Amino acid sequence: MQHATPQITNIVELLNAGNTAAVADLFAEAHPADIADALEQLTPANRPAAWEHIPEDEKGEVLAELNEGVFRDLAEELDNKELVNAIKVLDIDELADLIPDLPETLLADVLFEVDTQTRANLGEVLSYPEDSAGGLMNLDTVTVRDNISLDVVLHYLRLRSDLPDHTDAIYLVDRQNKLTGILPITSLITQAGGNPASQHIIEAPVIFQCLDDEEEVAKAFADYDLISAPVVDENQVLLGRITIDDVVDVIREQAEHDIMAAAGLKEEEDIFAPVAKTSRNRTVWLAVNLVTALLGSWVIGQFEGSIQQLVALAVLMPIVASMGGNAGTQTLTVVIRGMSLGTISRGNMMTVLKKETMVGVLNGIIWAVVIAVIAALWYQNLNLGLVIAAAMIANLVMGAIAGVCIPIFLDKMNIDPALAGGVALTTVTDVVGYFSVLGLATLLLL
């Protein structure tokens, strides 16, 4: 890969060696995204020192590229005036992205510093939820009236002499600024100029309403291979446009969220945050886990007498709990992905439940036979093997049912299944696993 800008590799060593001139030289040539990456790789203590050497006119872009957690942390360390100067030059959509992460006093300063037009635009974008099409859009649409010729359009664009990034289409609007069509800029190049613009309009593959959810937006961009798409209000009045670069960020953040949430982490987790802060961030998750673990232990506690009589139960019960948890997590993962990709919907949910339950039964039988043989041989006790086998089937079936029902239930309750699904599932499979092993053994063996 050949980069137009230098890649930043050994900045820690340069900083430690006090070679600030070299750092400044590197930053002077580097792309803001690469500078942001470099800052993220530093410990919080080193970041303000590195920040000093970023060229003034790049500082805003670097802030816009930073991981949220790192940004918030750095913002606390820096002088307000300096931050405001860096931020105020950003584009509306970048400003709108940063603003939710700003401390209130800083926010007031930024709003005071930007010009009236920017403040009005910002007010408009911020009036939509952050995760909606309105919150995601830019206001830099290039519009022309729909009754002019391509030549006039071209003349107008030459006068502008510059087009916003990611402009693959000009929007045609009527007197009321209602969107009437889109004109791909490739038509301006490949078609004869005398034709009226309206002859070359194409129907927009998709037009977003300002309140559409960003996940729908991302799916539409991916499905229809879009570069940009218009956003309108309920009267078809053009409000702005969404561009693929922002959608790519949404897709990456969504993926990051799903992966991090499964371990109870926030996607903006800063890996170099101080120990105390990290420990605090992870406390709630571990507390929830402790409560669920105590629930499992309470179940075991009800059968202390049985365990004392047949200590093999204590040895074998974690296997049943663990197999149920793993099989159930497979179902859970498939169902959560299916729901978020739209493959699973109300119409085919029963099919999924039936199928996964059958998979649970089949897998239950397979692993019941395996564990029965192992347990019977280990303890020379055929009946013990049969009890563990029955518990295994019960727990794998339960895991499958819970794997389908838990995300559906959480979704209905508006709780993020990616966050809570795993804990809820393993709580079920632990409790059912311990209870079925110990309960069946108490009933049948003792």
Add this chain to the structure above:
Amino acid sequence: MQHATPQITNIVELLNAGNTAAVADLFAEAHPADIADALEQLTPANRPAAWEHIPEDEKGEVLAELNEGVFRDLAEELDNKELVNAIKVLDIDELADLIPDLPETLLADVLFEVDTQTRANLGEVLSYPEDSAGGLMNLDTVTVRDNISLDVVLHYLRLRSDLPDHTDAIYLVDRQNKLTGILPITSLITQAGGNPASQHIIEAPVIFQCLDDEEEVAKAFADYDLISAPVVDENQVLLGRITIDDVVDVIREQAEHDIMAAAGLKEEEDIFAPVAKTSRNRTVWLAVNLVTALLGSWVIGQFEGSIQQLVALAVLMPIVASMGGNAGTQTLTVVIRGMSLGTISRGNMMTVLKKETMVGVLNGIIWAVVIAVIAALWYQNLNLGLVIAAAMIANLVMGAIAGVCIPIFLDKMNIDPALAGGVALTTVTDVVGYFSVLGLATLLLL
């Protein structure tokens, strides 16, 4: 959201009601991506029937949009001749995507049916690894010689009268087809035509080598907000270009892979696959899990005498194992993400290890106090509380160390940390958790 094409909602009911005309009407107007989504929501038994009603000239695009697992399954059901006809009209990059999933006989048929030029192009793209820049590129670059004027470029493009999708730049090449610059097509619109093209070239933010890894490509597209980027060989000869639509697919597949792999699933898992097939697909994962669970049970088995003497150990030991597993998984997740995003590298790995170990110590102490109080009150046994507390600290520290070291080790061994990391980690925390509770209790209490 307003779609230019109708959305497909109730196709199962239409098929079940035998209303094939309505299905055909829907498909005739729908976007191939939406038809592919609809097929994925059907059971395998229903898919061939739905396939019949897809317009002939859309069938190839629909296949290209399908989830790999669903595609392979459907390909088995359909007539070879029909498949070949559908596939042979696709673009090179779509063909190159499908080919690794084709059965061999079908592949031979496809290669026989396409024209010589396509076969040669396909040979070129397929000569690169699927997950490399070469495997990802299209060959539809628009190139001009670097010494001509913008007017001549414009004239040439008017003659072509059409540009490939996602063309945001024309590539300038010399006599040897070496890339000398890129010309944004917006310059063609906004600049005066008499200027030589070379006056408006911009430096490409990034030029890919054919063997660059697709993850690097995805990161560069996201960092530098690219629409397309050139791919060259080691002599700077232009080979093709990568476009954002394919990169979006890479980003989505990568995210899908990471989420599915954590549960031992393939990203192309078809949720409606037959029960036996699904059960078979999940067997290896459950077998691995059984072996690791048996390892934990073996450790418990070494202390049967201790459990019989103090049954509370069987009740409390899963809590220590589970807390270690959860805390360790948090570290593991952060480290795997950091490694794949490039935040963690050789230079700062020791910092991460030190920090996470300290988090493990701090969390260990916090939860040791909590569990000590609970255990001591539950069993009215202060010494038992102290033993469990010591085991908790040991296991949380171990979980943190394993969470950092396991992904580093797996990565060195070329094993996907997203796939194997979780199992490896919980094996460690289960074994250490059980061993530390039972071992310490045996030493100190009995």
